[in-house]
Amino acid sequence: MSATNGARRRTGHWIALGLIVITALAAVTAFLTAPRPGGRMDPESTSADGAHAIVSLLRDRGVEVVVARTVADVERAARPDTLLLAAETYNTRGDDLFQRLAAVPGDRLLLEPTARARAALAPGVRTGGAELLSLEPKCALREANRAGSVQLGSTDTYEKVGDVDLTRCYGGVLVRYQAGGRTITVVGSADFITNGSLLKAGNAALAMNLAGDRSRLIWYAPQEAEGQGTAGSTIGDLIPDAVTWLVFQLGVVVVLLALWQGRRLGPLVAEKLPVVVRASETVEGRARLYRSRRARGQAADALRTATLQRLSPRLGLGANASPAAVVSAIAARYSGGQNTVHHLLFGPPPSTDADLLHLANALDDIERQVTTS
Structure with missing residues (x-):
């Protein structure tokens, strides 16, 4: 009987151990496969705006991806043979930080750079005017031609500054030029490299070709603000120059339209009353007012x-x-007789309501006799 109880205990232990192992495996699996929230271009985020997919593909391809959260991290990881991918540069505040990034060795890949980031890291280009964007590269850039048609989403276009030898692809959305012994690539959109858009058309190929061009990639997409804005940083820095002229022209048009449509004040115009009041109602209302104030003299004069x-x-x-x-x-x-007429028309005011009523009847009698005589 004791042997049977011991066997049962050993069986229960194995069952408990098996349940513990299954629970642990389920917990680990849930942790590894659970979505990881994060900001846009966050290399650890699996959301649609994150970039975990492209980072994983690059690492599987053998590219060493170094995630830099701050400018100091970029400076420590930078080497002449590295590629700096800079995105979400609106979180980088202060000209001193951009100057430090500009001094970092290696090539550069800028995605949706702000005006300050572009001026410091890609001074050879500027934002261009509105153009018909192309889904095809239509350029001699090898990385773009190998990717073919892509879907870049809403984006800026770029054109060269001065005599820079600029290569423009996809209608100016993707540009590249050489400066100071380094290759600088600027793309007006970062949507194509995010998790949600990586599988569209040739987006994945273009992302791999651009970001995987070097064996070591520094991924700089700060998720939190770093540095302090300069005193001269205003909202006007974010507004294109053409908008200022557009607002000025609209103001001139509004002023001219106001002068054209303006009207001088003319003479007064008599208008009909919105409500017509019958004469009998007016008389009754005035009579009640006289009566309430006991104004027999005013009523008699009227x-x-x-x-x-x-x-x-x-x-x-x-x-x-x-x-x-x-x-x-x-x-x-x-x-x-004359005395009666004088008393009725020019006599003293009545002292009672009865006298006022008698006066009204007498005046009606005078008017009737004079009218019919």
Whole structure:
């Protein structure tokens, strides 16, 4: 019975050991095959913008790839027989760092260089104007012809400065020239060398031909900012010169258009009211206002003035006729006598609402008799 228990224990130990080994292998496999995030052109990143694939291919081909995170790393690894691949140069800040890179021996391969990087590391070229980009090399560069058609994505084009003997491929996206005993290659795009675009057309061949041209490659694509910007570094350094003239011309056009379309202030123009209010509503509203303020005098004056304005033309009286003339002309056609007419038209204001109502009725009676007489 004890022998059976011992066999069972040994079997359990082997099973436990097997599970441990399987778990360890699964963990190692998951770690090795898991995606490795990183920035653009990061040689250790397996994301679409990373460059782990091309670095692995170069190392499999026998190229010694030295990853340099800082300018000091580049200086320590540089030799006359090395090739310096410089990308993501917007993270390199300060003219002193670019001058140190320019002093490093060996050939250069610049991918999407900034204006400061191009001025320091490839002074023989400058950005060109808009051109029809070509998928075919159409040049005498061996590396480009062996790669054939490529897809470079959005990119800049370059042209020579001075009398530089410049080789231009793919419509000026890829250029190369010799200076100071070294070969300088500039490509206006780095997309073709990333993991996500390496398998498109002849991108992989072009990347291998350019980056694998020497047995030792220094990969300088800083993922973090290094150095301090100079005092003269402004956003204007990133704007092409042609944009300044374009903005100036647009400003002139806007000013001329404003002068052409401008209008002088003319005379006032009477416009109709947006809302038409009936006369009865106006009278009722004013009457309620008088009543709320107990303004019997103002209401009586309004009634008397309106009656005189309607009767004066019928009686042949002018606007400035005296009260006596008005009373005499009205009394000749009214049955109430001159004293009554004078009291109604020029008398004191009513003291009560009833007196005001009586005055309104009396004025209507005067106007009716004068009109019909």
